[in-house]
Amino acid sequence: MNIRPITFLVALVCLTLGHAHAEEAIAEVAEPDANTATDDTLTDPAADPDAIIIEGDKLQVYLDRKLKSIGNALLITDQQKVYGDTMEFDVQNEELHVLGNVKLVTKGGRIMGPELHLKPSESVGEMKHPTFELDSQFANMPQFGVTGNNRRQDNDNMLYNNNATPLTQQNIEESGYAPGLSRKQGASRGDAKGVVFEGPDRKRLKSARYTTCEVGEDDWYIKAKELELDDYTKTGTARNARVEFQGVPILYTPWINFSFLNQRKSGFLAPTWGTTSRSGFEFLVPFYWNIAPDMDATIGTRYLSKRGMQYQGEFRYLGENYQGTSNVEYLPSDTSSGENRYYAKFAHLHNFQNGWTAAYNLEKVSDDRYFSEMSTRIVTTSRVNLPQQAYVNYTDDVWNFNALVQKFQTLDGINYPLQRLPQLTLTANDDWGPFDVKLLTQWANFDRNNDALRTQATLGGGTLDTLVTGKRLVAYPSISLPMARPYGYITPKLGLHHTSYQVDNGEFTLTDSNGQTSSGVYQSDSRNLPIFSVDSGLYFDRDVRVVKNRYTQTLEPRMYYVYIPYRDQSLLPVYDSSLSDLNMGSLFLENQFTGSDRINNANQLTMALTSRLISKTTGEQRLAVTLGQRYYFADEKVYLPGSTPRSGDTSDIIGEITARLLNNWNIDIFGQYNTDRNVYVRNNISARYNPEPGKTLNIGYRYTEDRLEQINLSGQWPLGKGFYGLGRWNYSLRENQPIEGIAGLEYDAGCWQARTVMQRVSTATADANYALYFQLELGGLASIGQNPLKLLNRAIPGYTSSSLIPDSYQ
Numbered sequence: 143m144n145i146r147p148i149t150f151l152v153a154l155v156c157l158t159l160g161h162a163h164a165e166e167a168i169a170e171v172a173e174p175d176a177n178t179a180t181d182d183t184l185t186d187p188a189a190d191p192d193a194i195i196i197e198g199d200k201l202q203v204y205l206d207r208k209l210k211s212i213g214n215a216l217l218i219t220d221q222q223k224v225y226g227d228t229m230e231f232d233v234q235n236e237e238l239h240v241l242g243n244v245k246l247v248t249k250g251g252r253i254m255g256p257e258l259h260l261k262p263s264e265s266v267g268e269m270k271h272p273t274f275e276l277d278s279q280f281a282n283m284p285q286f287g288v289t290g291n292n293r294r295q296d297n298d299n300m301l302y303n304n305n306a307t308p309l310t311q312q313n314i315e316e317s318g319y320a321p322g323l324s325r326k327q328g329a330s331r332g333d334a335k336g337v338v339f340e341g342p343d344r345k346r347l348k349s350a351r352y353t354t355c356e357v358g359e360d361d362w363y364i365k366a367k368e369l370e371l372d373d374y375t376k377t378g379t380a381r382n383a384r385v386e387f388q389g390v391p392i393l394y395t396p397w398i399n400f401s402f403l404n405q406r407k408s409g410f411l412a413p414t415w416g417t418t419s420r421s422g423f424e425f426l427v428p429f430y431w432n433i434a435p436d437m438d439a440t441i442g443t444r445y446l447s448k449r450g451m452q453y454q455g456e457f458r459y460l461g462e463n464y465q466g467t468s469n470v471e472y473l474p475s476d477t478s479s480g481e482n483r484y485y486a487k488f489a490h491l492h493n494f495q496n497g498w499t500a501a502y503n504l505e506k507v508s509d510d511r512y513f514s515e516m517s518t519r520i521v522t523t524s525r526v527n528l529p530q531q532a533y534v535n536y537t538d539d540v541w542n543f544n545a546l547v548q549k550f551q552t553l554d555g556i557n558y559p560l561q562r563l564p565q566l567t568l569t570a571n572d573d574w575g576p577f578d579v580k581l582l583t584q585w586a587n588f589d590r591n592n593d594a595l596r597t598q599a600t601l602g603g604g605t606l607d608t609l610v611t612g613k614r615l616v617a618y619p620s621i622s623l624p625m626a627r628p629y630g631y632i633t634p635k636l637g638l639h640h641t642s643y644q645v646d647n648g649e650f651t652l653t654d655s656n657g658q659t660s661s662g663v664y665q666s667d668s669r670n671l672p673i674f675s676v677d678s679g680l681y682f683d684r685d686v687r688v689v690k691n692r693y694t695q696t697l698e699p700r701m702y703y704v705y706i707p708y709r710d711q712s713l714l715p716v717y718d719s720s721l722s723d724l725n726m727g728s729l730f731l732e733n734q735f736t737g738s739d740r741i742n743n744a745n746q747l748t749m750a751l752t753s754r755l756i757s758k759t760t761g762e763q764r765l766a767v768t769l770g771q772r773y774y775f776a777d778e779k780v781y782l783p784g785s786t787p788r789s790g791d792t793s794d795i796i797g798e799i800t801a802r803l804l805n806n807w808n809i810d811i812f813g814q815y816n817t818d819r820n821v822y823v824r825n826n827i828s829a830r831y832n833p834e835p836g837k838t839l840n841i842g843y844r845y846t847e848d849r850l851e852q853i854n855l856s857g858q859w860p861l862g863k864g865f866y867g868l869g870r871w872n873y874s875l876r877e878n879q880p881i882e883g884i885a886g887l888e889y890d891a892g893c894w895q896a897r898t899v900m901q902r903v904s905t906a907t908a909d910a911n912y913a914l915y916f917q918l919e920l921g922g923l924a925s926i927g928q929n930p931l932k933l934l935n936r937a938i939p940g941y942t943s944s945s946l947i948p949d950s951y952q
Contacts, residue, residue: 153633194219194262196231207234219262221342223247226258236263250373253337265342268739272347273333330354330921334369339703343374350380354921355893362387362894362920377407385926387894387918391643392926409430413441416928418910420515422447426575428454436460450477466490473516483508483516502532510553514911526554540572552591560611560717574621580637582618584738588717608650610664610715615642617740620673630680635673641738642668645715652783664715671741673732675704685758691804692758700732700750706742708779715739721782724814724824726750726796729770735782745776750796768798790818806833824849830940836860836947838940851875856884856938864890864952866944868899870937880904884937886915886930890944890952895919899930919945 180512195218198211208230211217215229217238227242240258254273260267332352337345350369355361367382376660378400385393389886399407411428418424428442442454452473472483491501505528507513513525531548548562565586572579589611618636648664679700686695719737722728729748733741750770756763772793781787799811807829814824828842842854856870868886873879886899899915915930934941 152267192263194231196229198229208232217262221248221265222262224258224260224262237261238267249277255337260339265339267339269339271333271335272337273335274331276330276332285362331357334364343372343832345371345373347371353893359891359893361891387920392918406430406432406438409522412925414928416916417914419910426454446473448478449473450475463495464490464492471516481509483512484798485512485516497537499537500532500534504530506530506551507553511556513553517911525555527559528554540570542569550591558591560590563587563589576623578622578624580620580622582616584616585613586717588615608664609647610645610650610717611647612643612645612664612666612715612717614644614717614738616640628681630678632676632678634676637673639671639673639738639741640668641714641741643714648715650783660858662713665713667714669709669711669714669741671706671709673704673706673741675702675732677702677730686755688755693764693884694754694756694758696752696754696756698752698754700730700748700752702748704732704744704746704748706732706741706744707775709741711740711780712783716783721728721785724794724796725812726768726770726798727798729772729793740780740782742778742780743776746774748772748774762802762923763800764802764804766798766800768796770796792817794823807831821847832940834951835942836944836951837864838938838942840939849876852881858888858934858938858941864892866890868897868934868938868941880910882937886934888944890947893921895943895945896929899933901933 175357175822177677196209196211196216199213199220200211202210204210204214210231211229213227216224217229217231217240223246224238224240225239225243225245225247228240230239231237232239238260240260242256244255244258244720246253246258251274253269253272255269255272256570258267258269267729319366331354332347332350334347334350335927336348338348339345347358347366347369348366349367351363351365352369353360353363363386364380365384366380368380369383370379372378380398380400381396383395383398384391393412399409408431409429411430413425413427415425423443424446426442426444428440431439431441433439437457437459437461439458439843440454440456444452444454446452450473454471455469457468467487467489468799469485469487473483474481475481485505486507487503487505488585489501489503491499493499494704507528528551529548530550531546533544533546535545536543544565544567546562546567547567548565550561551560552558565584567584568581569583570579570581586924590609617640618637620635622633622635625631643664643666645664645666649661650664651657651661674881677700679698682697683694686693716739717737719735720738722731722734722736728734729750732744735742748770749772750768752766752768754763754767757767774788774791774793778788795813795815795817797811797815799809801807801809803809810824812824813822815821816823822845824847825843825845828840830838830840832838837859839857841854844850844852844854852872852874854870854872857868859867861867866888868884868888870882870884872881874881874885880902881904884899886897888897889895896919897915897917901913901915902910903913904910915928917925917927917929919925931943933944
């Protein structure tokens with residue numbers, strides 16, 4: 143038989159007495175070997191991975207068959223450490239018996255108990271009445287509530303459509319699938335009546351309890367009659383399991399199989415509930431199906447007390463060169479309206495290699511009120527156009543080609559974008575010696591939505607009512623010569639913009655800002671315009687001292703000149719053009735109109751000046767101030783139907799201030815001032831005070847002349863004893879009514895958090911909707927109720943979940 147190596151002193155005794163007839167030998171060790179680890183860190187005890195090291199205050203050897211360590215006994219292998227008061231090791235049978243203050247240390251944590259029987263070579267044995275501490279939590283037990291478990295791994299950016307929303311998030315602000323991670327992530331413990339070691343990777347606990355609360359804080363437990371843990375597959379199986387909070391059972395399942403390393407598994411997800419004023423009490427039970435490593439599905443039933451039972455389904459797939467998702471929601475015979483109501487979305491993205499990609503995104507709802515009555519997400523309820531589109535794209539170092547087919551379902555009955563059936567775009571960008579050569583070409587066939595007898599658009603101060611459809615060809619080649627130095631740059635550019643129209647139906651009626659009405663017919667025609675521009679800028683800097691801090695102050699003047707001759711465009715149709723908002727970006731554009739239907743005449747110069755303060759220590763920008771204005775040397779002759787030509791020889795003054803102050807204030811200011819009328823056309827002011835996590839106050843004011851005036855207040859602040867107040871109030875001063883209101887209370891008990899939030903949101907196609915959220919989050923593991931975290935993160939800039947606030951700020 144092969145006897146494993148022991149520590150030097152014990153091995154010496156064995157070699158001396160191994161062939162003698164002595165019945166007992168005792169060796170006393172004054173102090174442990176200095177080279178032997180005495181903490182819980184696992185180390186390789188010897189070159190031989192099967193080596194066993196035994197230490198103790200007193201060591202006894204029985205006929206070369208048994209070793210007994212008495213007092214501070216310790217056994218070390220490359221996989222585990224065992225501590226105890228008394229330890230007896232049967233060398234022949236390789237069995238270990240430990241009594242008193244037993245502690246078994248493995249790579250996953252520590253198990254303590256009064257007595258241990260173990261076969262170290264096979265990790266087989268048992269311990270009675272153990273307590274255990276784990277170095278990591280069961281990271282995927284939030285859905286412990288029913289007969290299975292999985293943490294869904296959503297990828298909101300999987301497709302090109304930014305409006306895509308995963309299943310159930312269409313209806314409630316956050317689905318509740320993934321609660322926040324605790325700031326105490328990693329601290330977890332439990333106990334059991336007994337644990338059976340069934341191999342190096344398997345443990346079976348009887349009458350087990352598990353929690354992330356610290357010792358002495360037994361606020362909640364996950365309890366199971368039997369809990370099997372498999373470290374190899376990183377899965378666990380619990381039988382007759384329940385969650386108890388403050389001694390009250392709140393969830394139960396006869397059987398559950400879960401992963402504790404975020405691995406996907408089929409099973410029921412935790413049910414969620416909430417309430418809204420339009421749909422009543424809601425209760426959602428989703429089932430997750432892990433079909434394959436690259437394919438999964440979620441099926442849900444959602445009970446709405448005022449509407450009935452809704453069925454939901456989501457299917458997702460991901461391949462090496464493609465990915466996609468399909469969502470369907472169906473509510474048969476809505477008890478409020480008697481209608482069958484549905485929502486469907488299908489999206490796919492495919493990479494064909496060699497620069498070719500293709501995708502489609504199709505969305506449709508049964509009626510115009512679907513989002514406003516079935517959802518509480520303000521980004522969803524405000525949607526009025528659902529895309530139904532597909533494209534093919536090619537890209538290489540020089541060329542980019544795009545073929546697009548696009549339609550919309552319009553929900554507000556007013557804003558009907560023209561369909562593109564199809565639109566073909568070809569662009570190029572290449573260097574030709576020191577020159578930069580660009581080409582833009584586009585052909586589009588514009589058609590109308592069948593539901594829109596006429597297309598109405600508000601342009602300028604008037605209204606355009608038209609049946610226009612037709613085709614448009616655009617070609618815009620240009621050449622520029624960038625010249626840059628460390629102290630500045632200058633870039634002259636010359637281009638020729640060609641546009642031709644084939645109008646199929648050009649009748650229009652125009653009502654101007656004064657109420658005068660005129661009619662006409664848009665004509666098939668073409669337009670050629672040369673465009674010349676020069677962009678230039680300089681850079682200066684110096685060192686300055688503000689109080690005790692040193693900064694680099696910059697001074698960055700910029701000048702941009704554009705010349706475009708006048709062409710009469712009044713009888714050319716308007717397919718997709720509108721007037722750009724005046725801001726620091728649009729000041730430096732050739733054309734003040736979006737789209738290609740209108741090209742402004744221009745003989746103008748834009749001047750802007752920017753100054754920054756940059757910390758010499760950290761490199762962080764503390765302050766930036768920019769002022770800009772456009773100067774016109776010619777009258778405006780090209781404008782949108784119904785609008786009034788510009789008067790004056792200067793544009794509004796644009797100003798921006800961004801400050802990141804040392805006193806924890808962040809301030810952003812944007813202003814647009816009309817010098818002719820001496821009035822502010824637009825103001826956006828926002829300030830945030832965020833001294834530490836869990837403390838944030840936001841105040842904002844938005845004003846656009848004749849359009850909107852809003853104030854926005856939001857914040858999170860500790861109220862003492864673990865309570866945090868949450869709130870947001872977005873109010874329209876122009877309409878004298880609230881847009882969105884949120885009030886909530888959050889409580890942090892260390893190993894669990896509770897949140898309750900009430901929301902009021904105005905909708906685009908119906909009256910305001912109210913929603914109530916309540917969530918109990920147990921140590922980042924089990925989450926019961928509707929999760930409002932996504933709502934709070936959006937509504938309160940700077941918000942931090944109480945479970946993520948470090949202890950030093952509590």
